[in-house]
Amino acid sequence: MELSVHQFRSKAEQQLFDLFAQSAAALPGAANPFVSGLREQAIKTYGSLGLPHRRVEAWKYTDLRERIGDIGPLIGSGGARAGEAELEAAFGEGLAHLPAYRLVLVEGALRVELSDMSDLRAAGVEVGALAHMLEMPPAWLKETLGQVNPREDDAVLALNTALMTGGVALRLAEGVTLDKPIHIVHLDGTGAAASAFTRNVIVAETGASATVLESFGSLGLKGLLRNAVTEVKLGDKSAIQHVKLQREALETIHLNTWLANIATDARYNAFQLSVGAELARNQLYVGFDGEGSATDVSGATLARGKQHCDTTLIVEHRVPRCESRELYKLVLDDDARGIFQGKVIVLPDAQKTDGKQMAQALLLSETAEFDSKPELEIFADDVVCGHGATSGQIDEDLLFYLESRGLPEEQARALLIQAFVGEAFEVLDDETLRDAFAATAADWLGAPAE
Amino acid sequence: MLEIKNLHANVDGREILKGLDLTLPTGEVHAIMGPNGSGKSTLAYVLAGNEDYEVTEGSIAWDGKDLTEMDPTERAVAGVFLAFQYPMEIPGVATMTFLRSAVNALRKARGEEELSTPDFLRLVKEKAKGLKIDIEMLRRPLNVGFSGGEKKRNEILQMTLLEPEICVLDETDSGLDIDALRIVADGVNALRTKKRSMLVITHYQRLLNYIVPDKVHVMADGRIARSGGPELALELEKSGYAEFGGKATAA
Numbered sequence: 001m002e003l004s005v006h007q008f009r010s011k012a013e014q015q016l017f018d019l020f021a022q023s024a025a026a027l028p029g030a031a032n033p034f035v036s037g038l039r040e041q042a043i044k045t046y047g048s049l050g051l052p053h054r055r056v057e058a059w060k061y062t063d064l065r066e067r068i069g070d071i072g073p074l075i076g077s078g079g080a081r082a083g084e085a086e087l088e089a090a091f092g093e094g095l096a097h098l099p100a101y102r103l104v105l106v107e108g109a110l111r112v113e114l115s116d117m118s119d120l121r122a123a124g125v126e127v128g129a130l131a132h133m134l135e136m137p138p139a140w141l142k143e144t145l146g147q148v149n150p151r152e153d154d155a156v157l158a159l160n161t162a163l164m165t166g167g168v169a170l171r172l173a174e175g176v177t178l179d180k181p182i183h184i185v186h187l188d189g190t191g192a193a194a195s196a197f198t199r200n201v202i203v204a205e206t207g208a209s210a211t212v213l214e215s216f217g218s219l220g221l222k223g224l225l226r227n228a229v230t231e232v233k234l235g236d237k238s239a240i241q242h243v244k245l246q247r248e249a250l251e252t253i254h255l256n257t258w259l260a261n262i263a264t265d266a267r268y269n270a271f272q273l274s275v276g277a278e279l280a281r282n283q284l285y286v287g288f289d290g291e292g293s294a295t296d297v298s299g300a301t302l303a304r305g306k307q308h309c310d311t312t313l314i315v316e317h318r319v320p321r322c323e324s325r326e327l328y329k330l331v332l333d334d335d336a337r338g339i340f341q342g343k344v345i346v347l348p349d350a351q352k353t354d355g356k357q358m359a360q361a362l363l364l365s366e367t368a369e370f371d372s373k374p375e376l377e378i379f380a381d382d383v384v385c386g387h388g389a390t391s392g393q394i395d396e397d398l399l400f401y402l403e404s405r406g407l408p409e410e411q412a413r414a415l416l417i418q419a420f421v422g423e424a425f426e427v428l429d430d431e432t433l434r435d436a437f438a439a440t441a442a443d444w445l446g447a448p449a450e
Numbered sequence: 451m452l453e454i455k456n457l458h459a460n461v462d463g464r465e466i467l468k469g470l471d472l473t474l475p476t477g478e479v480h481a482i483m484g485p486n487g488s489g490k491s492t493l494a495y496v497l498a499g500n501e502d503y504e505v506t507e508g509s510i511a512w513d514g515k516d517l518t519e520m521d522p523t524e525r526a527v528a529g530v531f532l533a534f535q536y537p538m539e540i541p542g543v544a545t546m547t548f549l550r551s552a553v554n555a556l557r558k559a560r561g562e563e564e565l566s567t568p569d570f571l572r573l574v575k576e577k578a579k580g581l582k583i584d585i586e587m588l589r590r591p592l593n594v595g596f597s598g599g600e601k602k603r604n605e606i607l608q609m610t611l612l613e614p615e616i617c618v619l620d621e622t623d624s625g626l627d628i629d630a631l632r633i634v635a636d637g638v639n640a641l642r643t644k645k646r647s648m649l650v651i652t653h654y655q656r657l658l659n660y661i662v663p664d665k666v667h668v669m670a671d672g673r674i675a676r677s678g679g680p681e682l683a684l685e686l687e688k689s690g691y692a693e694f695g696g697k698a699t700a701a
Contacts (some may be wrong), residue, residue, distance in 0.1 A: 406555075
């Protein structure tokens with residue numbers, strides 16, 4: 001393979017490149033020209049970009065070249081247990097027992113025996129392990145993989161495409177509406193540092209609708225580099241609520257990219273709650289390709305210690321009459337750092353666009369830091385767009401009110417923090433999900449759950 | 451018995467209470483009237499323990515306990531309750547959740563068993579009915595979007611549930627129409643017992659037609675300027691606060 005690569009400047013940068021060279025022949029789909037072509041193109045992209053660093057504007061606050069040390073080998077199957085007890089420990093009771101079609105990924109691979117494959121198929125969803133499907137991808141996967149809102153300038157996405165080993169591919173047939181969420185569980189494994197590259201693909205055909213929850217948790221592996229990507233293709237009049245809980249071990253580096261293309265009169269609602277990982281980068285790229293559609297991309301981050309959580313999203317309005325909403329809430333304690341970069345692009349054809357964005361941080365210590373970078377790039381003249389960002393401390397007047405009713409200060413603070421975050425959870429229309437998220441927040445605060 | 455002696459208090463370095471003396475015997479209801487800026491609300495906040503108000507001199511003793519040494523939570527546990535003039539709005543906290551947290555926090559602090567959700571619901575429903583509060587209202591975020599009357603009735607509901615021994619009502623009549631005023635006053639009157647003392651702070655005499663006090667005090671410039679029986683309120687209604695440093699209009 002001929003590659004023009006730039007001079008790698010860090011050990012990790014080189015190691016990631018080597019990881020591909022060493023494992024390419026054994027990666028799923030190696031014999032399939034479509035898949036291997038995708039991978040080769042992707043590693044070329046990575047080769048020319050290298051790991052993102054602070055002089056790349058989109059990575060201004062999160063310098064991966066500096067932050068990523070040694071690269072562990074690709075995560076392998078060590079047969080880690082992932083029963084009910086492990087799920088409960090990783091995600092809390094509410095989420096572990098959420099009534100859902102469960103798809104369980106452990107050590108980067110789908111565990112069919114822990115997953116509700118046949119129930120999901122009976123409900124009208126074509127589902128399979130990506131690793132398996134890459135060997136001979138069906139037409140719908142070939143039309144989707146690597147083509148949902150692709151970004152040529154993203155090294156993290158390119159690395160995922162080059163090295164994807166596991167994940168699930170889902171196709172919701174025309175008109176399918178699910179009675180309960182699909183829950184994609186991502187668990188690491190046990191043992192020494194490793195790297196996991198998982199890829200999920202979700203295709204919602206005309207009029208299909210579902211809630212897809214992706215949860216990320218730990219079984220005890222020390223030093224995971226997680227690079228997870230989900231592509232969501234929404235057909236006309238379809239609706240996907242895409243929800244994430246990231247509760248990985250503190251030693252984890254969590255890199256997650258969601259890509260969504262929205263056709264006509266469709267709705268894509270994304271919500272992410274981040275409480276774990278030492279370094280997390282949540283990327284969301286949403287593009288409107290059909291008129292009359294809407295998206296709500298919201299979330300919350302709870303961070304303390306030296307945690308670093310970066311949420312970067314780009315919503316691109318390419319066609320008229322679409323609506324986008326973003327509300328992010330961050331609670332930052334100790335030396336934690338929270339970053340919100342939200343870009344809304346309105347292309348010349350996208351008249352009557354309605355876009356609103358808000359990021360709010362609650363700082364619980366003098367040393368916590370919130371960086372907000374809203375960007376509006378508007379090339380159409382008949383649009384309504386706005387953005388805002390606030391950062392503040394706990395309101396002492398509210399605290400006094402609660403204390404004057406007998407709540408101890410700690411409890412009063414916890415209640416106010418829960419209230420602050422809880423406002424973000426209101427976009428979740430599934431009540432069990434909302435409760436499970438509220439319980440996660442309460443747990444983070446050390447407060448009793450409601 | 452609540453005994454306030456020579457109380458001085460500052461807000462942002464400015465002295466607002468300038469040597470206030472007041473004795474409120476257990477079981478009595480006293481009204482505090484006075485012109486705007488005389489320090490009525492400051493007294494309320496100082497009693498509840500707001501840290502923005504600094505007590506520089508004097509004492510607040512209640513049944514031998516020194517309130518000034520306690521933080522707001524401890525005062526609530528000891529039985530102090532302030533009905534706020536402007537109750538706080540807290541989006542994201544359901545009123546019911548807040549009420550249950552408060553009731554159970556106090557029960558816990560007082561060494562009583564916490565109420566279960568069904569027991570608590572029964573209690574709230576019963577108490578809310580008397581104040582004509584719809585249970586639906588209690589499912590909404592605390593005070594958010596409540597009308598002035600709803601906020602004040604919610605304050606009295608809290609007072610009813612928390613069973614305090616000293617109730618301080620800060621301008622509870624402000625912003626109420628006559629019907630709401632009557633409901634609130636009935637709620638307050640229902641809580642009058644031999645063991646409970648109340649300090650009713652108001653600018654207007656109107657409220658005192660419904661909550662008839664044992665004694666009326668007039669505050670001016672951070673002190674009690676005059677004390678008397680309920681008839682003092684009627685007198686002020688006619689003469690206004692002019693002689694106490696207020697505008698020469700009728701109260």
